[in-house]
Amino acid sequence: MTTFLFKKIDNAGLILFRIFFGILISLESFGAILTGWVKANLVEPTFNFSFIGFEWLNIITGPSMYAYFIIMGITGIFISVGYKYRYSMLAFALLWSCVYLMQKTSYNNHYYLLMLISWIMVFFPANTDLSVDAKNNPELRTTKMHAYYKYIIVLQLTIVYTYASVAKLYADWLDFGFIKVLMQNKADYFLIGEFLQLAWVHKIVAVFGILFDLLIIPALLWKPSRKIAFILAIFFHLFNSIVFQIGIFPYLALAFTVFFFEPQKLRDIFFLKEKKYKVHTLVPPKHKKLIVGIWVIYFLFQLGLPIRHHFFKDNVLWTEEGHRLSWRMMLRSRSGSVTFTTVDKDTSEKKRINLNNYLTKKQRRKIGAYPDFIWQFAQHLKKEAKKENKNIAVYVNSRVSINGKPYQPFIDPKVDLAQEKWHHFKHNNFILPSPK
Structure with a gap:
């Protein structure tokens, strides 16, 4: 295991990924402004549905x-060119984590992966070659890295894809019902809208x-199937990009493939005159046990x-408890309706809440379908009532x-939701049992 994890290997994949990663997160950041995502989710709302605990x-x-x-966006550029890499990477990680936690109206598993x-x-030596940092500090420059950096990425991707595949093994996916519902929203797409409504297309997509989620990582790891897997990955992710419009994720997923190809091939294509690191020497770091323990x-x-949802009461498809942070990607379509009524505990005055006065149109579409939004x-x-010295039930x-x-x-x-506490790791009893 020591040899497997701590031998020195060529770092071409990591260097190339840093370049792609920086470009993509820069595009994501600037694109969020240009497409109106920032305005719709973080500027216009007067009240945001953040992750509970991060209000x-x-x-x-x-x-x-x-x-x-x-x-x-600027930190993304700095990351791509390898300028002040550690600080730039840490800055982006902090800033993006806050964006992820401060709103979930536009929740996406891909944001969690990012x-x-x-x-x-932040902890990877991705600036040791083809970077401003390496140019300014020649002692930093190297074409090698410990093998465990590569395997951390591979294992993370294996977890993501495997859980995503297993989660699809439920009735509405296997009978193609959910795919039909999903594609109905794409009926007005230019050229491909009618094609996406065909029953045989739904079966192929399902x-x-x-199979793609379950087999793509093993297929990329196995050299004889690697090229075919890469071609299928291009098709799969471009299809998702065009049909589902999920931002940079399809291209980030393709960028990850650099960790699976031979470093010399990457250098021949992208690095031109760069030489490969040939000898795989064993150089364990000083704090080997600590590094292994942390990971x-x-x-x-x-x-x-x-x-975790398997340990909660009822079905996650109904309750949504344990759905987030679990790679349950594109598994269901939810819609709901909700009315809120407040009762003044002192005067017994009832008031029906007009959601238009509090929430944006996008938030109103979401709130009725998700229990944590409602709570x-x-x-x-x-x-709000306490500010007016009122004690209400909701x-x-x-x-x-x-x-x-x-x-x-x-x-x-x-149930008076004003008196209820939210439970992160067990069932919230104010959610009614799922229908048979």
């Missing part, structure tokens, strides 16, 4: 978020989605967190439809 991050939302994303990879890259703990967490808004109403009537099925009652209308 304090909302103090930095508003017009200042434009400057915030510009700074992130956060994890950003923090991982089966290919499971073992990290990956145990990564293995355990995505399966958070109930807590917000409670805080009740809701809500109905949810999953994957196009009939709407069903979702939250217990008899």
Whole structure:
């Protein structure tokens, strides 16, 4: 194991990935401004649905978020060229983590992966070649690295893809019902809209989605299948980019493939005159046991967190508890309706809340379908009432439809949500049992 993890190997893949990664996160940051994502999610809302426990991050939302994303875009450029790499990478990791935690109206598993990879890259020596840092400090320059840097990326990707594949093994995916619902939203796409409504296309998408996620990493690792796997990866991720419009993730996923190809081939294509590092010498670092211990703990967490929903009461497809941070990607379509009623505990005065006065159109589309959104808004109403020296109870009537099925009652209308606490690692009893 020591030899496997701590031998020195060519660092071409890591250097190349740093360049691609910096470009992509810069495009993501500037693109979020140009496409209106920042405006819709972090400027216009007067109340944000942050991750529970991180509500304090909302103090930095508003017009200042434009400057915030510009700074992130600049750090991406610095990362790509390898300028002050450690500081730039740390700055982006911190800034992106805050963006991820301060809002979930536009939640995406890919944002979570970007956060994890950003923090991982903080600790990687990705600036030791083809970088401004290496040019300014020739002693830093090297064409080798410890092998474990590569295997950390490979293992992280294996976890992501494997969990994504296994999560698809449920009824609505296997009978192609969810794929049909998913594609109905794409019916107006130019040229391919009608094609995406065909039943046989749904079957191919469903089966290919499971097999691709399950087999892509082994296929890239095995040299005889590597080229075919890469071609299929290009097709798969470009299809996702065009049809589902999920930002930089398809291109980030393709950038990861540099860790699977022979370093000399990468150097021949991208580095031109650069020479490879030939001899794989064993050079264990001083704090070998500490390094191994830290990464073992990290990956145990990564293995355990995505399966936590199996220990909760009821079905995650219904409750949503344990869905996030678990690589359950593109698995369901939820819609819901909800009405909030407040009752003044002193005067018994009832008031029906007009959501238009509090939430954006995008937030109103989300709130009825997710229990944590409903709970958070109930807590917000409670805080607003306290400012007026009022003590209120908050009740809701809500109905949810999953994957196009009939709407069903979702939250217990008899429970005062203002008095409820949110449980991260167990079932919240104000969610009604899932329909049979």
